[in-house]
Amino acid sequence: MKSPARKHYEQVTAAKAAGAATPGEQQRGEQYELHAHALYEARRTLKTIKSIQAKIEKKRELLPEFMPYINGVLSEGNGAKDDVLMTMMVWCIDVGDFEKALEIGAYAVKHSIDTPDQYERDTVSILAEEIAEGVKLQLAKENPDADALANVMARAVAIIGDADMHDEIKAKVHKYYGYALRAAEDPEGALDQLKQALSLNERIGVKQDMQQLERQLKNAGEKANA
Numbered sequence: 287m288k289s290p291a292r293k294h295y296e297q298v299t300a301a302k303a304a305g306a307a308t309p310g311e312q313q314r315g316e317q318y319e320l321h322a323h324a325l326y327e328a329r330r331t332l333k334t335i336k337s338i339q340a341k342i343e344k345k346r347e348l349l350p351e352f353m354p355y356i357n358g359v360l361s362e363g364n365g366a367k368d369d370v371l372m373t374m375m376v377w378c379i380d381v382g383d384f385e386k387a388l389e390i391g392a393y394a395v396k397h398s399i400d401t402p403d404q405y406e407r408d409t410v411s412i413l414a415e416e417i418a419e420g421v422k423l424q425l426a427k428e429n430p431d432a433d434a435l436a437n438v439m440a441r442a443v444a445i446i447g448d449a450d451m452h453d454e455i456k457a458k459v460h461k462y463y464g465y466a467l468r469a470a471e472d473p474e475g476a477l478d479q480l481k482q483a484l485s486l487n488e489r490i491g492v493k494q495d496m497q498q499l500e501r502q503l504k505n506a507g508e509k510a511n512a
Contacts, residue, residue: 293354300358307366309397313359314366321355321370346381349374360389365397372401372409379416382424384438387417392445410449417442418455418462425465432469439463457487464492473499473506 288296296317303315328348335341352374359371371390378387391413393399401409421435443463446456464479477499480492 288351288354296354297358297361300355301362302358304359304363304366304368307364309365311366313368313371317355317358318368318370321352324351325370325373342380345377349377349381349383356386356390360393363393363397365399367399369402372399372405376401376405376412376416379420382420384417384420387413388438388441388445391417391442395445395447395449408451410446411451411455414442414446414451414459415455418458421462421466425462425469430469432466432471436463436466436470436472439466453486454490457483457490459483460486461490461492464495468495468499473502477503 299315300317303317304313307313307315332341332344335344352370356371356374359368363371372394375387375390375394378384378390391409394409395413399409401407401412405412407415417438421439424430424435425432439459439462442459446459460479460483464476464483467473467479468476477496480496480499483490483492484496
C-alpha cells in the first residue's frame with residue numbers, strides 16, 4: 287500500500303513527464319518506466335489465474351497502484367503513446383469503473399492514442415464494445431442503477447461520435463444504450479436507440495423489444511387522451 291505522500295509524488299511527476307512528452311511519441315520518464323514494469327509483472331500474475339472472475343478481482347486489487355500515475359497523465363498529458371494508460375482503460379471497464387474508463391477513453395480519442403498490440407482493435411472500437419458489454423452485464427444484475435448506466439452509455443456515444451468502426455459494434459452500443467434507457471423508464475428514448483441499432487445491424491436482435499416499446503408508448507398515449 288502506497289502512502290499518500292508517495293501517491294502525490296507519483297501523480298505530480300507523471301503529470302510533469304506527460305506534459306513534456308511529444309504527442310504521438312512514446313511516453314518516457316521515471317513513472318512510466320516504473321509502471322510499465324509493474325504492468326509487466328501484473329500480466330505475468332494474471333496469466334497464472336484461470337478463472338475470469340478471479341482475474342477481474344485481481345485487476346480490482348491492482349488498479350489503485352496505477353491510479354496516481356493515470357491521474358497525473360490525464361491532468362497534464364498531451365497525447366504521448368502510453369500502453370500503461372490504455373491497458374488501465376480496459377481494466378477499468380473489466381472491473382466496472384466505467385467513469386474512469388470513459389475519462390481515459392475521452393483523452394485517448396482526443397489525442398488518437400492507440401491501444402497495445404495485444405488488443406488487436408483500435409481504441410474507439412475497444413471503448414465502444416467493451417463499455418456496451420460491461421453495461422449489458424450490469425443490466426442483468428438485480429436492481430441495476432439504470433439511470434447511471436444510461437448516463438454511461440450517453441457519455442460513450444458522445445465520446446465515440448462519428449468515429450469509423452464496424453457497424454456491428456456501433457449497433458451494440460445503441461442496443462445497450464436503448465436497454466439502459468428502457469430500464470430507466472424512458473421508453474421513447476429506448477425505442478429511438480433500438481431503431482438506430484437495427485438500422486446498423488439487422489441481426490442485432492431488438493425487433494421484439496421495439497414492438498413492446500411501441501405498444502407501451504401507444505397505450506400511454508391512449509391513456510393520456512382518454
